[in-house]
Amino acid sequence: MPNTQHPDFSSHAFIQLALDNQVLKFGEFILKSGRISPYFFNAGLLATGEMLSLLARGYADALAEQMNATNDGINEKELVIFGAAYKGIPFVAATAQALWLHHGINAKWGYNRKEAKTHGEGGNLVGADVSGKAVWVLDDVITAGTAMREVVEVLEQAGASVAGIIVALDRKEKGQAEHSAIQELAATLQVPVRALVDIDDLIRYLADDNSQHKDATQLAKMQHYREQYGV
Numbered sequence: 162m163p164n165t166q167h168p169d170f171s172s173h174a175f176i177q178l179a180l181d182n183q184v185l186k187f188g189e190f191i192l193k194s195g196r197i198s199p200y201f202f203n204a205g206l207l208a209t210g211e212m213l214s215l216l217a218r219g220y221a222d223a224l225a226e227q228m229n230a231t232n233d234g235i236n237e238k239e240l241v242i243f244g245a246a247y248k249g250i251p252f253v254a255a256t257a258q259a260l261w262l263h264h265g266i267n268a269k270w271g272y273n274r275k276e277a278k279t280h281g282e283g284g285n286l287v288g289a290d291v292s293g294k295a296v297w298v299l300d301d302v303i304t305a306g307t308a309m310r311e312v313v314e315v316l317e318q319a320g321a322s323v324a325g326i327i328v329a330l331d332r333k334e335k336g337q338a339e340h341s342a343i344q345e346l347a348a349t350l351q352v353p354v355r356a357l358v359d360i361d362d363l364i365r366y367l368a369d370d371n372s373q374h375k376d377a378t379q380l381a382k383m384q385h386y387r388e389q390y391g392v
Contacts, residue, residue, distance in 0.1 A: 169218065170216075170218040170222050176363060182207075184212065186200065187199060187374075199379065214259070216357075217258065219329070220259070221259035221263055221266075224242070240297070241269045242256060242296070242297045244272045244298075244300075245272070245311075246272055249300055256299060269288070269290075271286060273285050273286050273315050286315070293320055294321050295323070296323060297327065298326045299326075299328075300312075300329075301329045302330045305342055306346050326346065327355045328343070328357070329358065330358050330359065334391055334392060360387055367380040
């Protein structure tokens with residue numbers, strides 16, 4: 162039976178915890194694109210057991226929901242999840258545990274090394290054998306999509322394919338064209354790309370009377386940014 166001792170994932174709870182731990186910040190931040198963003202998400206600060214557990218619960222719930230929604234005959238024992246080095250490694254490990262504890266799904270998990278190992282078993286992949294498998298990839302934020310395309314290449318070289326991608330945050334903003342990087346990836350790979358939280362969730366949070374961080378000024382900045390760059 163799923164373990165219900167820990168809180169369920171919700172966008173509101175995750176945003177609040179992210180703000181409390183400085184993972185999510187409001188203000189003015191210059192992005193690589195040159196845009197001045199009214200918020201910044203730093204997944205490198207998901208550095209507490211509480212934060213990692215809640216994030217992993219979100220990933221696990223999304224994966225379980227995706228498996229229940231598809232009728233393609235995927236066996237739970239065949240589920241393989243993958244985290245890209247380095248940030249994705251703790252995400253995928255914690256998610257494998259959350260899948261088992263809360264959904265009874267015994268997923269296989271693995272990750273890649275930045276540099277291939279030349280001794281022992283060698284290679285640049287660690288964990289589950291992905292050859293011939295359709296793999297779900299976990300990531301924090303997809304900005305331009307470059308890093309994710311590199312992950313896809315690593316998996317394809319190992320004989321795997323990508324079943325889908327789940328990210329923590331979708332900024333839902335235009336890239337070089339009229340589509341976001343996530344939309345472009347989904348179209349190119351022809352796989353589902355899901356997000357646990359997006360900018361619309363952040364806007365709703367700032368407008369919520371029950372929010373600990375309700376802020377009309379910041380809300381207006383977020384809405385303006387969404388209108389200017391959003392998809």
